Amino acid sequence: MGARRLMTLSMWGSCSPNPEYDPYAVTKGDTAQQVLLLTAQRPLSMGEIASLTGTEPTTVESELQKLSRAGLVAKVEEGFVASFAILTAEPKAQVERLTRPKGETIAKIIQKHQDELKAVVRATSQPSKGWGWERLCWVVIFAILMDTGVVDRGFKRHGVTTALGAPDRPGGGRYWFMGTEGEPPYRWSFGQGTETHEKGGFSYWYEWRQTPLLFAHPTAFGEQVVSVMHTVHGLDCLTAEEVASTAGVKTALVRKILESGIAWGCVLADGNLFRAHYPLFESREILDIACLCDGISSLIVENAYLPLLPEIEQIRLNYYANNPVLDATNFITDWNVWVREFALEQLIGEGTLPPFDEPQIAHFWGWKGPWAIC
Numbered sequence: 001m002g003a004r005r006l007m008t009l010s011m012w013g014s015c016s017p018n019p020e021y022d023p024y025a026v027t028k029g030d031t032a033q034q035v036l037l038l039t040a041q042r043p044l045s046m047g048e049i050a051s052l053t054g055t056e057p058t059t060v061e062s063e064l065q066k067l068s069r070a071g072l073v074a075k076v077e078e079g080f081v082a083s084f085a086i087l088t089a090e091p092k093a094q095v096e097r098l099t100r101p102k103g104e105t106i107a108k109i110i111q112k113h114q115d116e117l118k119a120v121v122r123a124t125s126q127p128s129k130g131w132g133w134e135r136l137c138w139v140v141i142f143a144i145l146m147d148t149g150v151v152d153r154g155f156k157r158h159g160v161t162t163a164l165g166a167p168d169r170p171g172g173g174r175y176w177f178m179g180t181e182g183e184p185p186y187r188w189s190f191g192q193g194t195e196t197h198e199k200g201g202f203s204y205w206y207e208w209r210q211t212p213l214l215f216a217h218p219t220a221f222g223e224q225v226v227s228v229m230h231t232v233h234g235l236d237c238l239t240a241e242e243v244a245s246t247a248g249v250k251t252a253l254v255r256k257i258l259e260s261g262i263a264w265g266c267v268l269a270d271g272n273l274f275r276a277h278y279p280l281f282e283s284r285e286i287l288d289i290a291c292l293c294d295g296i297s298s299l300i301v302e303n304a305y306l307p308l309l310p311e312i313e314q315i316r317l318n319y320y321a322n323n324p325v326l327d328a329t330n331f332i333t334d335w336n337v338w339v340r341e342f343a344l345e346q347l348i349g350e351g352t353l354p355p356f357d358e359p360q361i362a363h364f365w366g367w368k369g370p371w372a373i374c
Contacts, residue, residue, distance in 0.1 A: 006033040007086070008184050010208070010334055010338050013166045013175025020173025025180075026070040031055055032063050035074070040086035042322035043078035058164060074176065074325045084323055086179035091319045095335050096185045098311055102304040103342025109303065110141060110343070111352055113296050117141065120292050122190060124285040131279040137293040137353055139279065139365045141292045143205045144302075145293040147192045148373050153290075158306060160332070167327075186341040188348075197226035200283070201370040204264075221257050224249045228257045229266075233280050237273035244364035266364040275366040283369025290371060347353060 007028055010248045019025040027033060034053045038044055046064065050057045067073035074083045089096055106266055116135050117140055126136060129184075166174045195202040202225055227247040232238055240258060246252040258274050261267030266278045281289065309332070316331045 008180045010178050011175050015173035016171035018171050021070050023177045026066050036065055036082050039082045039087050043076050043081040045079040083325045084177040085334045088181045089314050098340045101233050101340040102339045105304045106300050106343035107346040109299050117164050120289050126279050143192050149293040149297035150300050154301045158301050165295040176330045176333045195223050197223045202226045202229050204364045227259055232274050233276035237275045238307050239272050263359050278364040281367040286367035286371050
């Protein structure tokens with residue numbers, strides 16, 4: 001059994017590939033995490049940090065320089081303070097007390113509408129292609145409804161800011177970064193990455209603690225991945241040159257995308273011929289599913305998220321009022337994730353969703369035509 005982690009870190013958005021600006025790389029060491037935990041609620045001087053951590057001042061100075069360069073610590077008049085939301089032990093316990101019941105509320109809303117969700121999937125062409133409800137339930141319930149439907153489209157309709165409003169970061173990228181002292185109180189933590197194009201979209205969902213995202217996944221190649229993957233998605237197998245000609249993408253990039261797809265299991269190869277292997281919704285199908293999910297997502301936002309806003313804001317004021325740089329939106333983003341993970345935990349536990357027991361795997365899906373994911 002591994003040693004207990006000081007902090008668990010997560011991110012909404014995307015960051016620079018430069019390790020000097022990658023928040024995960026910069027916060028990897030214990031000293032960096034100790035500094036962040038100590039400065040989460042109020043500024044401390046370099047001497048105070050060194051004394052509390054039992055670390056040489058020169059080491060603390062080096063860590064603060066790294067954290068400051070990445071935008072994770074700010075220098076203020078009183079010293080240094082963490083610039084992102086970190087739930088230390090006491091506020092962490094209070095956030096769990098508030099969010100766990102709301103996760104149960106979300107689960108019950110989804111279970112109430114499960115038959116409608118199954119019916120809209122049965123009405124598509126996907127079951128005839130081998131993608132029935134048992135293979136699409138995660139795509140529909142998590143990826144389309146709970147992630148895109150609630151976090152992107154639903155929050156926007158109700159004026160709740162999310163990662164879409166994240167600030168520009170040093171070195172490039174836009175994200176909210178979040179920390180939790182120790183381990184989070186939920187078993188799984190799910191995420192989704194998406195690329196959109198005028199031809200449609202290509203997306204993957206994953207359990208981020210099990211999936212090695214440092215390995216190049218297809219969406220890392222930008223919006224051109226949509227053209228390539230949609231072209232190779234069909235009954236006929238195509239060569240890389242044929243895909244490049246049809247998609248209007250250079251052959252060298254096509255080969256990289258296809259190699260990545262093979263590694264992740266969403267592209268099948270037979271010699272020099274390629275075929276995609278993931279569900280791809282037709283334009284009318286994704287709009288029908290999204291229309292149903294938008295209605296359900298509004299119920300979720302109104303009954304599970306909006307009622308929590310005043311109480312979560314009070315926790316921020318009680319514990320983080322002396323942090324002059326902490327963005328209130330960053331704090332809101334953190335607990336939003338908790339509510340969703342508690343809901344998914346209950347949906348898995350009660351059999352609405354099958355267990356996520358496939359480590360090292362991301363699951364891909366896509367759609368044709370215009371659909372505004374946010």
